[in-house]
Amino acid sequence: MTRPQAARPSSTPAPLVELVDLSVSLSGVPVLKGCHLTLHRGESLGVAGPNGAGKSTLLATVAAFIPPGEGSGEVLGARLGTNQTLAIRSRIGWSGHIPALYPDLTLGENLAMTAQLTGHPAAEGLSALDKVGLGAAKNIRAERCSNGMRRRADLARLLIGRPHLVLLDEPDAGLDRDAALIIGHLIRRTTSRGGGVLCVSHDADRLGAWVDRVVEIREGRMA
């Protein structure tokens, strides 16, 4: 399950993500139970587990969408569950189950808007579309695109700017083999400049092809 950490730097001052005995409950139901996780700079980590194991909740917690119940966590130097996380949000890139595109806007408009909101020129959004092979589809409304095209456009969003931490939730869902290469490129691009990637999937073998190491999660506990 765990691969050698060849790419991981040996002396990193502070990890990008560090969860210590962290538990999270949603509507009173415990979802994550005493999780420990460390992600260093330049490292990519996969978390594999069956449906309902808590993978998406783990990502949402690391993205500071959900405050932890017990235990502690630090992401990019900010303590989870505090206002410190507001300052680091713009350094995190997250791609969830469902592509975050507005159906009535074209792919180009969707990406240009993300670029502008992050302080980059709209052209950077269009350039990101080019990088995922969707340059010619920039004028097509998202609602008229295939699921695979929408997933690719969603991944293109993560190429805008330089997120220090990239969180991917089942990123290959709906992608063909060629398009899945984009994920590998995105992960390498992030880790090569000292960022980190946390990727969750039900398919441990698939994850193993992309990331430095894979850990397992079952019923909210990490193996």
Added chain:
Amino acid sequence: MKVGFWRSAVIIARRDLRVEMRSGEAVSVVFPFAVVATWAAPLATDASPALLRDLAAPVYWLILLLFGMMIVFRQTALETSTHRRVLALTGLDPAARFAGRAAASALILTPVAGALVVPVIVLYDYRPPSGSWLMAPVIALAATGLAMLGALAGDATSGMRARTALAPLLMAPLATPLLMGASQALESLISERSIISWVLVLVIANLGLAAAGVISARALEEIAL
């Protein structure tokens, strides 16, 4: 790179207006529906011209409230929790998101509110009082207030299961100062009194809603995430 408040608000407003331009729901669905509702009200009365004329203004404000809510809630429904999460990760100030969304809703609702005057005049044989043009800013202020209230109620109920029922329930009573200000401004115009005090009520209500929206934006966003 941090994007300023107004720049962010403009980007959000542009997105909402673009979506409305493409879908055209306010103009092609909600407005005709509102006209039908306006037309249906006389059918429920004895249709005497005098009674219809008396009913014209109350029916207009009621239709504006109900169908205005449809328009502004349609706008807030554009954003799913996934969209909100991604927007939060861009570093977007939630107050700017509120401002942009309310501005877009106001820009959509104001012309619809103005256009609704026409079927009321025609179907109710309503004779507008002299100086009726003064009602234009009154309608714009009422529509702007409804837009802010809708954005606020939409954010407050975001992610809730009973959202579609809860948001209007929250919004309708809070719209009272807006409807009172607008309807009383018209009454003042009819009885040839100054409408300034009622315009002031609308301005104060709008400022209060703007302040409430901006102040509560961060807290509501954190709950919705």
